[in-house]
Amino acid sequence: MDKIIIHGGKKLKGEVIISGSKNSTLPILFATLLSDEPSIIKNVPSLADIDTTVEFLNFIGKKTVKKGNTIRTYSSCKYKHIAPYDLVRKMRASVLIMGPLLARLNRVDVSLPGGCTIGARPIDMHLDAFRKLGAEISIEGGYIKTLSKDGLKGAVIDLKFPSVGATENILLSAVLAKGKTTIINVAKEPEIEDLVDVLNKMGAKISGAGTEKIIIDGVDSLRGFTHEVIPDRIEAATYMIAAAITKGDVVLKNVTPKHIEVVSNKLKKSGLCVKENKTSIRVKWVRNLKPQNIKTEVYPGFPTDAQAQWVALMCLLKGHSKVEETIFENRFMYVAELQRFGANIMVNSKVANITGVDKFSGAPVMVSDLRAGAALVLAGLAAEGKTVVSRVYHLDRGYELLEKKLKKLGADIKRVHS
Numbered sequence: 214m215d216k217i218i219i220h221g222g223k224k225l226k227g228e229v230i231i232s233g234s235k236n237s238t239l240p241i242l243f244a245t246l247l248s249d250e251p252s253i254i255k256n257v258p259s260l261a262d263i264d265t266t267v268e269f270l271n272f273i274g275k276k277t278v279k280k281g282n283t284i285r286t287y288s289s290c291k292y293k294h295i296a297p298y299d300l301v302r303k304m305r306a307s308v309l310i311m312g313p314l315l316a317r318l319n320r321v322d323v324s325l326p327g328g329c330t331i332g333a334r335p336i337d338m339h340l341d342a343f344r345k346l347g348a349e350i351s352i353e354g355g356y357i358k359t360l361s362k363d364g365l366k367g368a369v370i371d372l373k374f375p376s377v378g379a380t381e382n383i384l385l386s387a388v389l390a391k392g393k394t395t396i397i398n399v400a401k402e403p404e405i406e407d408l409v410d411v412l413n414k415m416g417a418k419i420s421g422a423g424t425e426k427i428i429i430d431g432v433d434s435l436r437g438f439t440h441e442v443i444p445d446r447i448e449a450a451t452y453m454i455a456a457a458i459t460k461g462d463v464v465l466k467n468v469t470p471k472h473i474e475v476v477s478n479k480l481k482k483s484g485l486c487v488k489e490n491k492t493s494i495r496v497k498w499v500r501n502l503k504p505q506n507i508k509t510e511v512y513p514g515f516p517t518d519a520q521a522q523w524v525a526l527m528c529l530l531k532g533h534s535k536v537e538e539t540i541f542e543n544r545f546m547y548v549a550e551l552q553r554f555g556a557n558i559m560v561n562s563k564v565a566n567i568t569g570v571d572k573f574s575g576a577p578v579m580v581s582d583l584r585a586g587a588a589l590v591l592a593g594l595a596a597e598g599k600t601v602v603s604r605v606y607h608l609d610r611g612y613e614l615l616e617k618k619l620k621k622l623g624a625d626i627k628r629v630h631s
């Protein structure tokens with residue numbers, strides 16, 4: 214298993230190019246199943262989750278090839294309707310296979326995804342929505358069996374929470390349903406807008422993306438598309454916080470500043486110099502930063518996927534701060550690892566109370582999930598001495614060329630195989 218070794222204390226300086234969004238690419242890849250025509254997706258990050266999805270699509274019967282940062286899918290018309298455990302277990306987003314296959318084949322059997330380290334993450338909202346669209350659902354032998362004998366029919370779906378995945382799965386199925394579907398209380402994340410952009414390029418009739426209500430007028434068939442994925446706002450947030458925690462001066466290129474405004478504004482409030490241009494952001498440390506409380510919320514609120522990185526930064530600022538997690542129930546798993554650097558954090562259910570310490574000292578630490586891993590790397594960059602990060606396969610799910618990008622910014626970081 215690979216490990217990342219960091220000798221901390223270097224100020225990050227220079228330019229970093231932000232990759233395409235992982236969370237946008239995944240549903241867009243599943244959208245290719247909605248058409249028999251070929252499609253081209255550009256600005257795709259090279260990540261384990263993308264490889265898993267490519268493998269998944271090929272298994273289902275959609276020939277998909279990734280070359281560099283471009284993915285091509287080819288003409289196809291015969292899909293399997295069974296998604297086995299081996300493919301589903303690797304990635305929760307695998308449940309997005311359900312929407313398109315239900316729409317195309319009127320049936321899909323997907324192995325239950327199971328829990329994950331950041332919480333139970335049920336898919337009840339996805340299943341309730343499919344039922345509303347006319348599917349019958351049963352659980353047999355560890356599989357969710359979904360069947361819509363007479364095809365899907367448009368419906369009004371009122372989500373109890375604006376779930377990103379449920380919104381995506383509804384979009385991926387209702388586009389080919391008969392009649393009109395209205396989704397109320399939908400997720401407003403930029404990744405939803407990107408998916409809707411793709412679906413409309415394919416000939417779908419969807420309006421309202423980015424608002425609380427999306428309306429889909431079902432169509433009979435969809436065509437292929439060419440699309441460039443939006444920049445990864447979470448990777449961008451991570452590099453902004455990396456600049457702050459190392460007292461550096463970093464220019465992020467290929468970003469959409471609006472998508473990450475909430476993090477930029479918090480950093481500005483903290484005292485960091487943040488200058489946004491059209492597609493770049495410069496983040497420069499000029500004075501000691503002040504702690505800032507945050508509460509994770511759905512977009513445009515503070516993203517839960519940047520929470521752990523924020524906590525790492527707050528740990529090194531003089532004073533107290535409070536970080537409240539409202540999206541996932543188990544997202545403070547990394548706290549015990551941050552304490553190994555010398556962090557002073559008390560977790561009380563959904564809230565982390567942080568008291569700043571003067572410095573971190575490097576330590577051996579273990580990654581429990583993707584964003585936890587990012588927080589530990591940031592802590593290692595700021596710490597005195599050597600940090601050894603193990604279980605880095607979690608990081609490979611979501612950060613393209615992590616060590617290379619950090620090294621280019623001046624970090625003393627390397628990967629070793631052991």
Ligand code: UD1
Nearest residue numbers: 236306334335336337338339376377378379517518540541
């Ligand atoms: C997506 C992102 C993830 C991000 C999250 C919240 C991808 C691949 N992943 O995950 O990085 O952290 O959005 O911004 O895009 N829930 C239910 N029932 C459901 C569905 C969700 O109770 O049927 C709960 C979840 O357990 C969680 C909350 O709703 O507590 C948010 O989940 P959701 O928005 O669906 O996140 P994901 O789509 O899984």
